[in-house]
Amino acid sequence: MENKEISQAVIGRLPRYFRYLGELKDQGIERISSQELSDIMDVTASQIRQDFNNFGGFGQQGYGYKVEYLYEEIGKILGLDKTHNLIIIGAGNLGQALANYMNFERRGFLFRGIFDNDPALYGKKIREMEVKPIEEMESFVRENQIDIAVLTIPKSSAESVAKRLVDNGIKGIWNFAHVDLDVPKRIQVENVHLSDSVMKLTYNIHRYEQEEK
């Protein structure tokens, strides 16, 4: 793969390409032109070509892209040909929802454990997995080569839990806590700030209403 820096904007679009290509593949479609893909995805064909050129272009234009090949290649770029050991910190509603949502095992995400600091939850089974005390988190991360931790805990404890994870070798954090984590640059963080997202929605609703007036 090229070593040139690829913008986070391009990277942010890759999973969407992957999703659409997966659907095309499931529909048995073998080839697609950038124009056809553009029509389905509502982005310009030139944007698509430009994005793909960051990765060498993925083959003949005009002739169209091979759907399955493109799907596989983008999957590899996204690291989905590897497996990832993943734990969830916080066995509340959101943690449970994500554990159950993780039928993405076929994408290589292996759900290895779920931790909480509430003794009432210890031993509770979530997808065949007993909730463990958070005190066991550090050794578990080390001994099971955990790559990714999903944080669904309040922001008050998120920062200190993140530090403990980092100290024990975590590579990435999928952060649902309502705070921007301060971790070393080598640790990859992807934030899902739910209330930021819903506020963007209310902004756009009001914006539209004001324009209508």
Add this chain to the structure above:
Amino acid sequence: MENKEISQAVIGRLPRYFRYLGELKDQGIERISSQELSDIMDVTASQIRQDFNNFGGFGQQGYGYKVEYLYEEIGKILGLDKTHNLIIIGAGNLGQALANYMNFERRGFLFRGIFDNDPALYGKKIREMEVKPIEEMESFVRENQIDIAVLTIPKSSAESVAKRLVDNGIKGIWNFAHVDLDVPKRIQVENVHLSDSVMKLTYNIHRYEQEEK
């Protein structure tokens, strides 16, 4: 408010400003310069000033911004001074998690109901609210001036449910279904594609590992 078009990138940053300002306010801080805000938020001071200038600038530079005023003003821009009637479609784990997560009532989000198509869930109480059959959704939206619907249903039904919501007057959709909805331009949609997000994380993990090699 100005009528000029403000980019979605700027809008995407507003909730984060709002979040940090809320924390500063809670800490009793009355004034902050763009440089101090820049240090805390890890964006440049010029970016901050540029963003704020989209909305008239919010007062004296050099002298610093009044925290509470800025917090209130950004809140208004985000539409948070209004109330929003909100329903959740899909009473599975994620729907329940979001219902419980909605302590953002103080932000004006009023949780009005939760719907599902699984009879086993009808009548189940989620935050004092009984799960209703999805057949009742349309009349409920009309009769209760519902503004926002949260979709936590499989992608196979998301498109048709979205259409039914739109036909009955919904203004915005907070979409957790794994599909990009095709709705009229007047309907505001904010997507939370969880698997897109986790793939971005794996991309960055692998990218980092390749760079290290």
